[in-house]
Amino acid sequence: MISLLLDSSNKNLSVGIGKNGKVLAFSEYEAWQQQSELMIPEIAKLVNDNNITFEQINNIVVAIGPGSYTGVRIAVTIAKIMAFILKAKLYTVSSLAVLASATKPTICLVNARSNRSYFAVYEKDAMLIKDTILSNEEILAFIKANPEYLLSGDLNYLGITPITIDRFQNMLNLINKENEVSDLMSVKPQYLKD
Amino acid sequence: MTYTFTSHNKQTTTSLGFFLAEHLQNGDVVTLTGDLGAGKTTLTQGIAKGLNIEDRVNSPTFNIMKCYFKATKPLFHIDAYRLEDSNSDIGLDEFIGADGISVIEWPMYISKLIPSEVLSINLIHAGGDKRTITISGNNEHYDKIVALIKGASL
Numbered sequence: 001m002i003s004l005l006l007d008s009s010n011k012n013l014s015v016g017i018g019k020n021g022k023v024l025a026f027s028e029y030e031a032w033q034q035q036s037e038l039m040i041p042e043i044a045k046l047v048n049d050n051n052i053t054f055e056q057i058n059n060i061v062v063a064i065g066p067g068s069y070t071g072v073r074i075a076v077t078i079a080k081i082m083a084f085i086l087k088a089k090l091y092t093v094s095s096l097a098v099l100a101s102a103t104k105p106t107i108c109l110v111n112a113r114s115n116r117s118y119f120a121v122y123e124k125d126a127m128l129i130k131d132t133i134l135s136n137e138e139i140l141a142f143i144k145a146n147p148e149y150l151l152s153g154d155l156n157y158l159g160i161t162p163i164t165i166d167r168f169q170n171m172l173n174l175i176n177k178e179n180e181v182s183d184l185m186s187v188k189p190q191y192l193k194d
Numbered sequence: 195m196t197y198t199f200t201s202h203n204k205q206t207t208t209s210l211g212f213f214l215a216e217h218l219q220n221g222d223v224v225t226l227t228g229d230l231g232a233g234k235t236t237l238t239q240g241i242a243k244g245l246n247i248e249d250r251v252n253s254p255t256f257n258i259m260k261c262y263f264k265a266t267k268p269l270f271h272i273d274a275y276r277l278e279d280s281n282s283d284i285g286l287d288e289f290i291g292a293d294g295i296s297v298i299e300w301p302m303y304i305s306k307l308i309p310s311e312v313l314s315i316n317l318i319h320a321g322g323d324k325r326t327i328t329i330s331g332n333n334e335h336y337d338k339i340v341a342l343i344k345g346a347s348l
Binding site for chain 1: 284287
C-alpha cells in the first residue's frame with residue numbers, strides 16, 4: 001500500500017511517501033513561492049529513488065489549507081490531477097491537523113499575517129476546535145488560559161518554541177473514511193480568509 | 195521628510211530608480227503614484243536595472259504582480275489598477291513587506307494592504323518630458339534615502 005503525501009500550504013515544500021502506514025521517504029525544505037516549480041520534480045525524484053512506479057500509488061494525501069493563498073492551491077491541484085490520472089484514492093486533510101502531536105492535545109498555528117493566525121486544536125486525528133482565523137492577541141490569551149496544550153507550527157513570529165512533529169506520519173494516520181474524497185472534481189483548497 | 199525636484203528627461207527618472215535600488219533593503223515598500231505616462235514604470239525599470247535584473251520589466255497591469263527573483267535583492271512589482279473596488283484578497287499581503295523590495299503602482303486601490311511606513315513617490319507631468327517628482331519618507335530609514343537623493347546629483 002503506497003501513499004503519496006503532499007503539503008505546500010505554508011512556506012515549506014513537503015513531499016513524502018508512505019508504505020503500509022509508515023513513512024518510507026520524504027523531502028521537506030523551505031521553498032517560498034517556488035513550490036509550483038519544485039513539487040513535481042520532487043515527487044518524481046522520490047518515486048524514482050525508492051524504486052516505486054507511479055502506478056503503484058494507491059493513496060494521495062494532500063493538505064488543503066488553511067495557509068498561503070497560492071500555496072494552498074499548488075499541492076491540491078497536483079494531487080487532484082495525479083489522483084485522476086492514476087485512479088488513486090484522494091484524502092484531504094487540514095494543514096493544521098498535520099501539525100498535531102501524536103499523543104497530546106495540540107494548539108496548531110500557522111501565520112496568517114496582519115497580526116493574525118490560522119488556529120485549531122487537535123488531539124491525534126480528533127478535532128477539538130475547528131480551523132479558524134484569530135488575532136494573535138486572542139491566540140496568546142488562549143495559550144495562557146490552556147497551559148496543558150502543546151504548541152505546534154512555525155512559531156518564531158510569536159516568539160514561541162514549537163514541539164517537533166512528524167508531518168508525514170501524521171498525514172498517513174489521517175488516511176480514513178472521513179477524509180476520503182468521493183467527488184474528485186469538487187475538491188477545493190481552504191483559504192479561510194474572504 | 196519630503197523632497198521635490200524636476201526630472202528633465204526619462205534618463206533622470208531611470209537614474210533615480212537605479213540610485214534607489216542601492217539603498218532599498220529587503221522588506222522595503224515603495225508606492226508610486228502619478229497619471230498614466232508619468233514615469234512609474236520607467237522608475238521601476240531603473241530600480242530593476244540597479245538590482246541587476248535582466249528580465250524585461252513592464253507594468254503588470256494585466257498580471258497584477260510580477261516577481262523577479264533573479265536579482266541582487268528580489269523585486270515584487272505590483273500594479274493594483276485592476277483591483278479598484280474589487281476588495282478581493284489574492285494573497286498580495288504575502289509579498290508586501292516580505293523578503294524583497296515591493297514597488298506598488300496605484301497603491302490607493304489596495305490601501306488596506308499598504309503598511310503605515312512607506313517610501314512614497316509621486317510623479318507629475320510638467321510639460322514635454324519634464325516631471326515633477328516628490329519623494330516622501332515617514333521613518334528614519336526612508337528619510338535617510340530621501341536625504342541621500344537630495345544630496346545626489348541625478
